[in-house]
Amino acid sequence: MTYIFSFEPIADHHASVLILGSMPGNASLMAGKYYAHKQNVFWKIMAELLQFELNSSYETRVQKLKSAHIALWDVLRSCKRVGSLDSNILPNSQTVNNLQHFLQQHHLISKVCFNGSKAENCFNRYVAKTISGSPKQFIRLPSTSPANASIPYEKKLKIWQEALFPSFRSNL
DSSP: OOOEEOOOOBOOTTOOEEEEESSOOHHHHHHTSTTOSTTOOHHHHHHHHHTOOTTSOHHHHHHHHHHTTEEEEESEEEEOBSSSOGGGBOGGGOEEOOHHHHHHHTTTOOEEEEESHHHHHHIIIIIGGGOSSOOSEEEEEOOOSTTOTTSOHHHHHHHHHHHHOTTOOOOO
């Protein structure tokens, strides 16, 4: 089993929110794009919240995140894993991205949202104690992975909306 590696972050210097995943799944690694699995609802949620077409190009979707001051990255830099499930990540193989440096470079980030419990757990275990001047708010969101099918899409959408845009009210 060989190591797999995460992507570079999606961010600009105006980012105020950072969404952290754990490690890209196999479909994403093969495509070289975040959340490429067709059943992962991350881009569906972002399309609805940021008002863009779901079938927009990857570059357009990335630009919409940046325009909304949302950064995207993963807690893990590398690991060994069989398949795509977070539960299959070998604990002793995990290395983390340099989030301390990232947060220093993106000092406007005041909120970190975790896309699922694995991202939050890895952050708390490996990163939280290393960062200083940390963001004010940390929020675990329900994973957008197809493996997290126990929460209906509409409920995930509402939770994500409340976390990313708490002052926005809708009929979701």
